[in-house]
Amino acid sequence: MRxxxxxxEYDGKEFNGWxxxxxxxxxxxxxxxxxxxxxxxxxxxxxxxxxxxxxHALGQVANxxxxxxxxxxxxxxxxxxxxxxxxxxxxxxxxxxxFHARYNCKKKTYRYIINNSxxxxxxxxxxxxxxxxxxxxxEMKKAIKYFEGEHDFKAFKSSGTSSKSSVRTIYSAxxxxxxxxxIIELTGNGFLYNMVRIISGTILEVGLGKIKTEEIxxxxxQKQREKAGKTLPAHALYLVSVEYK
Amino acid sequence: MRxxxxxxEYDGKEFNGWxxxxxxxxxxxxxxxxxxxxxxxxxxxxxxxxxxxxxHALGQVANxxxxxxxxxxxxxxxxxxxxxxxxxxxxxxxxxxxFHARYNCKKKTYRYIINNSxxxxxxxxxxxxxxxxxxxxxEMKKAIKYFEGEHDFKAFKSSGTSSKSSVRTIYSAxxxxxxxxxIIELTGNGFLYNMVRIISGTILEVGLGKIKTEEIxxxxxQKQREKAGKTLPAHALYLVSVEYK
Numbered sequence: 001m002r003x004x005x006x007x008x009e010y011d012g013k014e015f016n017g018w019x020x021x022x023x024x025x026x027x028x029x030x031x032x033x034x035x036x037x038x039x040x041x042x043x044x045x046x047x048x049x050x051x052x053x054x055x056h057a058l059g060q061v062a063n064x065x066x067x068x069x070x071x072x073x074x075x076x077x078x079x080x081x082x083x084x085x086x087x088x089x090x091x092x093x094x095x096x097x098x099f100h101a102r103y104n105c106k107k108k109t110y111r112y113i114i115n116n117s118x119x120x121x122x123x124x125x126x127x128x129x130x131x132x133x134x135x136x137x138x139e140m141k142k143a144i145k146y147f148e149g150e151h152d153f154k155a156f157k158s159s160g161t162s163s164k165s166s167v168r169t170i171y172s173a174x175x176x177x178x179x180x181x182x183i184i185e186l187t188g189n190g191f192l193y194n195m196v197r198i199i200s201g202t203i204l205e206v207g208l209g210k211i212k213t214e215e216i217x218x219x220x221x222q223k224q225r226e227k228a229g230k231t232l233p234a235h236a237l238y239l240v241s242v243e244y245k
Numbered sequence: 246m247r248x249x250x251x252x253x254e255y256d257g258k259e260f261n262g263w264x265x266x267x268x269x270x271x272x273x274x275x276x277x278x279x280x281x282x283x284x285x286x287x288x289x290x291x292x293x294x295x296x297x298x299x300x301h302a303l304g305q306v307a308n309x310x311x312x313x314x315x316x317x318x319x320x321x322x323x324x325x326x327x328x329x330x331x332x333x334x335x336x337x338x339x340x341x342x343x344f345h346a347r348y349n350c351k352k353k354t355y356r357y358i359i360n361n362s363x364x365x366x367x368x369x370x371x372x373x374x375x376x377x378x379x380x381x382x383x384e385m386k387k388a389i390k391y392f393e394g395e396h397d398f399k400a401f402k403s404s405g406t407s408s409k410s411s412v413r414t415i416y417s418a419x420x421x422x423x424x425x426x427x428i429i430e431l432t433g434n435g436f437l438y439n440m441v442r443i444i445s446g447t448i449l450e451v452g453l454g455k456i457k458t459e460e461i462x463x464x465x466x467q468k469q470r471e472k473a474g475k476t477l478p479a480h481a482l483y484l485v486s487v488e489y490k
Contacts (some may be wrong), residue, residue, distance in 0.1 A: 009367045056368050076364060088367040119321060123301050123334040123372065123483075163405045238368075
């Protein structure tokens, strides 16, 4: 069977997350239904990982097996012409039979977007998280650097999933400013449940002066969820890209 | 009576344009209703100009007269706390009694955003106009410069309004690139009905090679609507700012 890797953009606002579930509009099921219509086969789409309700993706990656003879370059066109406008297949590639979008994933990059203007944003209200208070960006930039490297991120994980280990490596952690936007960007070998949203919430509290930059190493080390910041809302979180070897 | 000038952001997608009209959700009526609730008076909001259904504003300006004694800095907070999230009052200023948001307007800046990626955008589909074809940006940048200066823009106006003269001055016309976005920005002393969307449509045809850059002066001079490009859709147009003396 052919193995097809898709790169996918979606507007998370429209869905109850990636994962297939009955009676709730979800991204996986929506794409599977369209691919099945095109290939006349049942299909199972394996993503690099789920995204929660509301979370957007600029470059989610997923793969599926098929007997279809459709030329590889026709897949994006065929799927995009039938699917909701809130999902776009940006790329389709033929990959080796043993490629697995979740198991083979080496790196993921996430972005969290804070809108730091006095009255917030009407136009981007579903795409950015509004914080009107003055933020100390320099402290936020210093604080985020403590997250780089291999750490046990137990303090930055919501309960409700049973990952065996909470040790992960963050290769790069940065903050960019673009006008009123403060963009928190994390690249790592994997992320725990709500980890990006909790790290962003912690960094935000540094910006607000509620947590001191120097406390971050302690918060990581103590491994207690309640010492870290709040889980920021889903609608400002973006899965930017997924990398394989 | 006090005269209050407001700077307003709105998400045009939610409304049938600025202008008050019965049985259709509109921006003017929505804001007037909230101000009336706050001031306990009937109120009439005068904008720098209408925006059409679907058009966004980052900095629309409007003024209204009131007997209310509410401190000026409380107006944005009071209005924003009661109004739909798709409208934000960014600023309120007390101005002289004869200030009129339409008559005193000296300059307006509009932006039109084209998304020039192969498969378009899911996340920004209500905020950008998708053009998948390859565009010659250098020619677009040259072509737009012909629009600067005082011209009769009759060829770039939709019928349906009765402006006495179609002569306007464009102070600056530029194109910026930001990743996949091509941003057309025009600043002028006033714009005719659909003028920014028709100029953008003409510049787009230059990018597509359908109109040659050198033809632009002729198209302006001939004053025939059908020689210019198409009227691009409203959802990618932004009123960025309005300036007074």
